[in-house]
Amino acid sequence: MDKDPNNILEEVTQGEYKYGFYTDIEMDTAPKGLTEDTIRFISAKKNEPEWLLQFRLDAYHKWLGMTEPAWAHLHHPPIDYQNIIYYAAPKRKKELASLDEVDPELIATFNKLGISLEEQKRLSGVAVDAVIDSVSVKTTFSETLEKQGIIFCSFSEAVQKVPDLVKQYLGSVVPSEDNYFAALNSAVFSDGSFCYIPKGVRCPIELSTYFRINAANTGQFERTLIIGDENSYVSYMEGCTAPMRDENQLHAAIVEIIALKEAEVKYSTVQNWYPGNKKGEGGIYNFVTKRGICKGNNSKISWTQVETGSAITWKYPSVVLMGDNSVGEFYSVAVTNNYQQADTGSKMIHLGKNTRSTIVSKGISAGHSSNSYRGLVKMTKRAENSRNFSQCDSLLLGDKCGAHTFPYIKTENKTSIVEHEATTSKISDDQLFYCNQRGISTESAIGLIVNGYAREVLKQLPMEFAVEAQKLLSISLEGSVG
Amino acid sequence: MLSIKNLRVSINNKEILKGVNLEVRPGEVHAIMGPNGTGKSTLASVISGREIFTVDEGEILYKGKNLLEMPVEDRASEGIFLGFQYPVEIPGVSITNFMRTAVNEQRKYHGLDPMPANEFLAKMEEKKKMLEIHAKLANRSVNEGFSGGEKKKNEIFQMAMLEPSLAILDETDSGLDIDALKIVANGVNKLRRPDNAFVVITHYQRLLEYIVPDIVHVLFDGRIVRSGGKELAIELEEKGYEWIKAELV
Ligand SMILES: Nc1ncnc2c1ncn2[C@@H]1O[C@H](COP(=O)(O)OP(=O)(O)OP(=O)(O)O)[C@@H](O)[C@H]1O
Numbered sequence: 001m002d003k004d005p006n007n008i009l010e011e012v013t014q015g016e017y018k019y020g021f022y023t024d025i026e027m028d029t030a031p032k033g034l035t036e037d038t039i040r041f042i043s044a045k046k047n048e049p050e051w052l053l054q055f056r057l058d059a060y061h062k063w064l065g066m067t068e069p070a071w072a073h074l075h076h077p078p079i080d081y082q083n084i085i086y087y088a089a090p091k092r093k094k095e096l097a098s099l100d101e102v103d104p105e106l107i108a109t110f111n112k113l114g115i116s117l118e119e120q121k122r123l124s125g126v127a128v129d130a131v132i133d134s135v136s137v138k139t140t141f142s143e144t145l146e147k148q149g150i151i152f153c154s155f156s157e158a159v160q161k162v163p164d165l166v167k168q169y170l171g172s173v174v175p176s177e178d179n180y181f182a183a184l185n186s187a188v189f190s191d192g193s194f195c196y197i198p199k200g201v202r203c204p205i206e207l208s209t210y211f212r213i214n215a216a217n218t219g220q221f222e223r224t225l226i227i228g229d230e231n232s233y234v235s236y237m238e239g240c241t242a243p244m245r246d247e248n249q250l251h252a253a254i255v256e257i258i259a260l261k262e263a264e265v266k267y268s269t270v271q272n273w274y275p276g277n278k279k280g281e282g283g284i285y286n287f288v289t290k291r292g293i294c295k296g297n298n299s300k301i302s303w304t305q306v307e308t309g310s311a312i313t314w315k316y317p318s319v320v321l322m323g324d325n326s327v328g329e330f331y332s333v334a335v336t337n338n339y340q341q342a343d344t345g346s347k348m349i350h351l352g353k354n355t356r357s358t359i360v361s362k363g364i365s366a367g368h369s370s371n372s373y374r375g376l377v378k379m380t381k382r383a384e385n386s387r388n389f390s391q392c393d394s395l396l397l398g399d400k401c402g403a404h405t406f407p408y409i410k411t412e413n414k415t416s417i418v419e420h421e422a423t424t425s426k427i428s429d430d431q432l433f434y435c436n437q438r439g440i441s442t443e444s445a446i447g448l449i450v451n452g453y454a455r456e457v458l459k460q461l462p463m464e465f466a467v468e469a470q471k472l473l474s475i476s477l478e479g480s481v482g
Numbered sequence: 483m484l485s486i487k488n489l490r491v492s493i494n495n496k497e498i499l500k501g502v503n504l505e506v507r508p509g510e511v512h513a514i515m516g517p518n519g520t521g522k523s524t525l526a527s528v529i530s531g532r533e534i535f536t537v538d539e540g541e542i543l544y545k546g547k548n549l550l551e552m553p554v555e556d557r558a559s560e561g562i563f564l565g566f567q568y569p570v571e572i573p574g575v576s577i578t579n580f581m582r583t584a585v586n587e588q589r590k591y592h593g594l595d596p597m598p599a600n601e602f603l604a605k606m607e608e609k610k611k612m613l614e615i616h617a618k619l620a621n622r623s624v625n626e627g628f629s630g631g632e633k634k635k636n637e638i639f640q641m642a643m644l645e646p647s648l649a650i651l652d653e654t655d656s657g658l659d660i661d662a663l664k665i666v667a668n669g670v671n672k673l674r675r676p677d678n679a680f681v682v683i684t685h686y687q688r689l690l691e692y693i694v695p696d697i698v699h700v701l702f703d704g705r706i707v708r709s710g711g712k713e714l715a716i717e718l719e720e721k722g723y724e725w726i727k728a729e730l731v
């Protein structure tokens with residue numbers, strides 16, 4: 001590096017950005033730590049408009065005045081925010097020559113998931129031919145979407161292509177001051193997905209980030225914005241179910257969903273970041289803010305999540321039910337094993353009349369893990385005749401794990417009904433013996449029983465996801481009994 | 483096929499089986515009767531490998547192999563089937579899925595590939611028909627919300643699917659109405675072959691009118707105190723167990 005990064009930053013922040021840094025490969029990484037300069041650096045790198053830089057800086061200043069939340073049922077050593085690199089340009093991971101160089105344990109998992117060899121190579125970073133299936137799929141697929149006016153691209157592309165849409169909706173559901181991690185993300189987000197479905201359009205395919213080439217290495221501070229215009233429909237899937245190894249310790253993503261009048265947005269995710277080893281070392285801290293707003297009347301947002309990864313998960317996909325008759329749903333399976341910790345749940349904020357929400361949460365804990373459900377259901381004064389039904393079940397494997405339920409209910413009107421049910425159960429010896437007696441091994445039996453237990457949630461997933469999610473549930477619990 | 487010698491079994495230091503001897507040959511049907519709490523289900527559990535019981539003495543040979551050293555699922559794959567007195571509920575797991583898993587795990591044990599889906603479904607259909615099982619029942623979760631009779635019928639259905647060499651049916655007749663009893667008995671009779679065997683645990687002679695046993699045993703206080711032909715069952719029905727008790731003293 002022969003240039004002082006601070007000088008470059010100055011150059012960039014003053015006057016117009018002309019050439020970018022792309023010629024200077026060494027400068028593709030921001031210096032460690034977080035200052036205003038880091039943010040200017042990121043924004044300049046991405047050739048962002050001034051308003052977006054201001055959005056980031058504003059968030060940064062808010063973040064400085066905030067403290068990490070301490071209320072979740074989680075324990076972790078303090079995070080040193082000055083010891084993180086906030087920008088590394090879409091760097092290419094070291095390519096491996098063949099699958100022989102890949103961690104055999106990872107390969108074993110791939111095989112159990114039934115992932116094709118080509119796909120295994122792609123996921124583990126082995127050099128592959130340019131013409132792999134997913135590329136051609138991606139092309140035909142983009143054409144179909146464009147014809148209908150659907151915009152589905154990386155967040156950075158959207159900033160360039162449809163800046164007005166981004167400006168109108170960014171931060172409109174999750175304001176940067178919403179919470180500590182939201183502020184951090186708003187200041188430094190790297191990239192993510194953008195999706196816009198025009199009025200009256202029913203997206204003909206399941207949209208998946210899986211097919212989005214730009215998704216590589218954007219995991220750490222991901223930003224996703226999904227807008228369903230009036231009377232549109234989309235089913236969106238985040239991530240893929242193969243195990244993703246990632247060296248980044250801290251993940252703080254934001255997902256914002258806007259559903260206008262009569263629109264329906266279905267968001268499904270299977271999260272399986274590296275959970276750390278059996279002793280609880282390593283693993284991702286996943287602090288995510290996901291929120292949708294049913295802005296128009298008769299709109300609907302539903303979240304379905306299967307959480308099996310991360311050392312720590314902190315995640316409460318929520319719906320603000322603003323339009324009258326709008327519907328919010330949350331279906332979740334969270335598995336924790338070994339020393340994993342999960343504090344997850346949902347918030348349903350009823351503002352409109354006759355709004356309906358459903359929460360189905362299935363926690364599965366094994367090993368020494370801790371699994372908490374935390375939920376808020378709020379019926380405001382205006383939200384007359386609204387209903388919520390919450391079902392929070394915990395399944396315990398072994399006696400060293402813990403499950404906790406923290407439901408908060410606030411009702412400000414007399415015509416709304418909030419119902420909450422909670423159960424805790426164990427896989428009984430009788431069930432295991434019954435399965436064993438039919439020739440089913442204990443490991444398979446646990447997979448079977450756990451999948452049965454989670455069925456209500458799994459059946460919400462799009463087909464192609466559901467099958468892999470089922471396998472994933474079994475794999476996550478391997479070795480947890482006996 | 484099955485050879486039990488001087489089997490002594492206890493649970494929590496309480497002795498339940500006090501020296502059981504039993505010899506079952508291929509093609510035979512054995513009936514075991516006896517008062518409540520004398521150890522009939524315990525015997526069935528120990529043969530299938532339930533670990534909560536301690537085997538203090540004796541041996542069980544099955545097809546010449548030492549059964550006591552085999553894990554439960556291996557015994558099942560080797561052809562031992564237990565029709566449970568109290569079948570367990572497995573919420574959210576459909577009978578179809580449960581059976582497919584069981585069939586394929588047993589096949590895996592024998593080094594076979596999973597059964598092709600169409601073959602499996604055809605087999606399900608055939609067995610459902612044979613046992614007059616409602617089409618919908620197979621899509622329901624295993625035993626969840628089943629009536630007592632439905633649970634028992636489901637056990638026989640599973641037996642039919644798995645085609646065991648040694649089936650132990652623990653009070654499969656209790657809870658069945660007359661029609662269901664005939665269907666179940668008929669199913670068992672259809673499955674009888676020269677190379678498989680049945681051990682039927684029951685309190686009622688009625689079942690044995692349909693499934694005619696070769697040998698009837700009376701298990702009393704942890705021992706088989708009497709064995710005989712099917713007339714023994716009729717005699718028991720008439721006289722109760724007091725008569726045997728009296729003879730023992
Ligand atoms: N898990 C257990 N813990 C303690 N005692 C047990 C257990 N299982 C069985 N027993 C005892 O062992 C004895 C034999 O029980 P078992 O179930 O084998 O009787 P059974 O002959 O099948 O009776 P029934 O005709 O009522 O089914 C009983 O006294 C019972 O209470």
Ligand SMILES: [Mg+2]
Nearest residue numbers: 522523524567
């Ligand atoms: Mg019994």
